[in-house]
Amino acid sequence: MAITDLEPNQEALARREAVRTNGLERYRRMVEIRAAEAKIREFHSAGQAWGTTHCADGQEAVAVGLAAAAKPTDSIWIAHRVHGLGLALGCSLESVFAENLGRQNGSVGGIGGSFHLTEISVGLIHSFTIIGTQLAQAVGGAYAAQVQGSEMVAIAQFGDGAVNIGVFHEALNLAKIWNVPVVFLLENNHYAEFTRVDRMTPIEPLASRAEAYDMPWSVLDVQDVNDVRDGLGEAIDRARSGGGPTLVEAITYRYLGHSRSDPAAYRPAQELEAWAERDPILVNGRHLVATGMATEGELARVTEEVDSTIEAAAEAALAGPPPELGAMFANVWAPDR
Amino acid sequence: MKRMRMNQAITMAIRDEMAADNSVVCYGEDVAEAGGVFKTSVGLLDEFGPLRVRDMPISEMAILGSAVGAATLGLRPVVEIMFVEFFGVCLDQIVTQAAKLRYLTNGAVTVPMVARASVGAGRGFSATHSQTCETWFMSSPGLKVVHVSDGASAYGLLRSAIRDDNPVVFLEPKTAYGTRSAVTIGEEGIIPLGQAAIKRAGTDVTMISLGQLVSSCIEAAEGLNQIGISVEVIDLQTLKPWDRPTIMESVARTKRAVIVEENPLTGGWGGDLASAIGSGLFGELAAPVHRVTTPDVPVPFSRELEFQFLPSVDYITAQVSELCQTNKVPDPWWRPYQ
Ligand SMILES: Cc1ncc(C[n+]2csc(CCOP(=O)(O)OP(=O)(O)O)c2C)c(N)n1
Ligand SMILES: [Mg+2]
Numbered sequence: 276m277a278i279t280d281l282e283p284n285q286e287a288l289a290r291r292e293a294v295r296t297n298g299l300e301r302y303r304r305m306v307e308i309r310a311a312e313a314k315i316r317e318f319h320s321a322g323q324a325w326g327t328t329h330c331a332d333g334q335e336a337v338a339v340g341l342a343a344a345a346k347p348t349d350s351i352w353i354a355h356r357v358h359g360l361g362l363a364l365g366c367s368l369e370s371v372f373a374e375n376l377g378r379q380n381g382s383v384g385g386i387g388g389s390f391h392l393t394e395i396s397v398g399l400i401h402s403f404t405i406i407g408t409q410l411a412q413a414v415g416g417a418y419a420a421q422v423q424g425s426e427m428v429a430i431a432q433f434g435d436g437a438v439n440i441g442v443f444h445e446a447l448n449l450a451k452i453w454n455v456p457v458v459f460l461l462e463n464n465h466y467a468e469f470t471r472v473d474r475m476t477p478i479e480p481l482a483s484r485a486e487a488y489d490m491p492w493s494v495l496d497v498q499d500v501n502d503v504r505d506g507l508g509e510a511i512d513r514a515r516s517g518g519g520p521t522l523v524e525a526i527t528y529r530y531l532g533h534s535r536s537d538p539a540a541y542r543p544a545q546e547l548e549a550w551a552e553r554d555p556i557l558v559n560g561r562h563l564v565a566t567g568m569a570t571e572g573e574l575a576r577v578t579e580e581v582d583s584t585i586e587a588a589a590e591a592a593l594a595g596p597p598p599e600l601g602a603m604f605a606n607v608w609a610p611d612r
Numbered sequence: 613m614k615r616m617r618m619n620q621a622i623t624m625a626i627r628d629e630m631a632a633d634n635s636v637v638c639y640g641e642d643v644a645e646a647g648g649v650f651k652t653s654v655g656l657l658d659e660f661g662p663l664r665v666r667d668m669p670i671s672e673m674a675i676l677g678s679a680v681g682a683a684t685l686g687l688r689p690v691v692e693i694m695f696v697e698f699f700g701v702c703l704d705q706i707v708t709q710a711a712k713l714r715y716l717t718n719g720a721v722t723v724p725m726v727a728r729a730s731v732g733a734g735r736g737f738s739a740t741h742s743q744t745c746e747t748w749f750m751s752s753p754g755l756k757v758v759h760v761s762d763g764a765s766a767y768g769l770l771r772s773a774i775r776d777d778n779p780v781v782f783l784e785p786k787t788a789y790g791t792r793s794a795v796t797i798g799e800e801g802i803i804p805l806g807q808a809a810i811k812r813a814g815t816d817v818t819m820i821s822l823g824q825l826v827s828s829c830i831e832a833a834e835g836l837n838q839i840g841i842s843v844e845v846i847d848l849q850t851l852k853p854w855d856r857p858t859i860m861e862s863v864a865r866t867k868r869a870v871i872v873e874e875n876p877l878t879g880g881w882g883g884d885l886a887s888a889i890g891s892g893l894f895g896e897l898a899a900p901v902h903r904v905t906t907p908d909v910p911v912p913f914s915r916e917l918e919f920q921f922l923p924s925v926d927y928i929t930a931q932v933s934e935l936c937q938t939n940k941v942p943d944p945w946w947r948p949y950q
């Protein structure tokens with residue numbers, strides 16, 4: 276992918292390879308994401324981080340499943356709920372933490388903040404904070420691949436709330452008539468801000484909207500990281516082999532409020548508890564033990580190891596200086612050709 | 613007179629207009645059941661019911677477009693576009709449709725609607741959720757543009773905006789939603805559109821500002837007073853149409869004007885005011901008209917950078933003091949960079 280002439284980030288590539296090839300690493304990454312989000316909330320309560328933040332506790336299987344299914348040479352265009360997706364795709368803990376803290380060592384140098392991540396080496400183009408905008412951009416990315424004759428697939432990740440904005444429909448239609456290699460990953464966590472999905476969208480499953488565009492669609496509904504990987508993998512293979520776009524809906528659940536300031540008091544009683552029984556880390560842990568890929572003891576050790584990694588990364592992130600004044604002016608324009 | 617937060621004053625204004633006029637309706641994303649993400653419509657659903665107070669899907673084009681249609685046929689919609697940047701996905705409905713419908717129907721149709729939005733930096737929301745974007749609307753004839761500075765101006769101007777027969781873009785500084793101040797409720801609290809407010813009288817220089825920077829200007833003026841510079845501070849309140857008589861009268865007296873604006877230097881509304889003042893008072897001024905703005909960059913996230921980016925009280929003070937002492941325009945802080 277000729278997006279940039281930056282040096283490839285070997286650490287990000289290695290982190291990505293780990294979740295692509297190793298089942299226990301997928302488990303570890305989900306545990307890491309859960310712990311990292313808790314750490315980010317700690318930064319906020321301690322007054323170290325600034326602004327707002329959107330956590331995705333409960334949605335780890337989608338992030339890691341996507342990271343496992345897509346190649347690092349595919350391009351990925353995500354929405355605002357970024358920490359888990361970024362960490363799954365290969366961003367380091369330090370870069371995600373430091374971006375939340377507004378430090379130089381952050382993913383985008385402390386210029387973007389809690390909902391902005393980029394890691395080009397593993398195909399993460401950016402996180403887009405105006406709802407739906409990335410769908411059309413991913414179609415354009417896929418078109419570029421078509422023109423350039425590359426193998427790249429473009430993947431747009433977005434939430435259930437994004438299916439009612441015009442660009443969702445425009446992007447799906449365009450992707451189909453251009454027959455470009457794009458996968459639309461609709462991450463349905465049941466809420467858009469404070470509003471339950473069924474209050475604002477009259478159809479179910481949401482992915483069936485693809486029929487209006489004569490586009491294949493599927494629903495992945497088990498909070499299982501390997502299921503997400505396989506389901507997305509099918510769509511990605513179709514795109515790569517010239518079969519055009521697919522709309523994949525991953526059903527999941529947002530454990531916390533929309534953002535830092537939201538206690539999610541609007542949630543029906545017992546809803547969270549019911550979803551917790553299908554917790555993606557629990558589901559995957561059970562699977563690893565049942566298939567003999569890990570023991571209970573090994574899973575416990577993963578959690579311990581992750582905890583110390585988190586602490587070390589937090590320390591490194593906090594040690595980063597704020598951006599220099601000149602950083603404010605640095606990338607307003609590209610240099611002259 | 614009651615002390616309340618700005619978001620409560622906004623809620624009150626909508627409430628009072630809804631109570632006075634059945635044609636006023638109110639909707640947006642998470643506006644009804646949740647009472648708004650900035651808590652600017654708490655209790656309205658309970659009081660007026662779901663036909664007049666509605667939650668919307670994430671469909672800004674439909675929010676604004678339906679407001680235009682409803683206004684055309686006799687309602688007075690007050691709709692919320694959560695962050696002003698989200699106008700970007702529905703700009704047609706406001707600048708091309710709402711603004712021009714009356715003109716294009718030869719006066720047969722009016723579009724009495726208000727589109728409210730949060731604006732401004734200072735909350736760590738970075739480049740896509742921190743601008744003011746006032747000039748997107750200012751350059752579209754047919755729209756009125758209001759940008760409030762506190763609870764009293766929010767209450768008074770919102771009631772006027774809802775009563776106005778034109779489409780009004782109503783901008784609210786997000787840093788001020790939680791700030792408490794004294795608000796006059798009821799008819800006496802209503803502030804007409806198109807009128808600036810002299811917040812502080814002075815004789816050496818006129819500072820003209822809007823939104824969250826008005827309070828910074830007042831604070832700077834107090835400090836400048838200590839060093840013998842007497843500053844008049846004007847809150848423009850309505851950006852379009854702006855209050856030419858008040859501004860001209862003030863600057864004719866003080867002979868100096870500093871426009872303090874939360875916009876990049878290039879393309880900000882201060883350019884229009886500066887040109888009007890410079891042309892209108894040519895030969896009568898003691899110093900060139902000066903603009904204090906942000907640099908020509910998107911809003912950066914890091915706290916250190918964001919508060920350097922926004923004109924601070926200290927920076928405004930230094931700029932005004934240098935202008936008054938030298939009668940020359942001082943360099944902006946970013947001169948070494950841009
Ligand atoms: C065009 C636009 N409208 C509104 C918003 C404000 N907003 C940010 S996130 C969000 C909810 C999104 O819900 P969903 O797509 O389900 O994603 P989730 O937050 O659940 O991950 C809204 C309304 C926005 N960022 N952009
Ligand atoms: Mg959602």
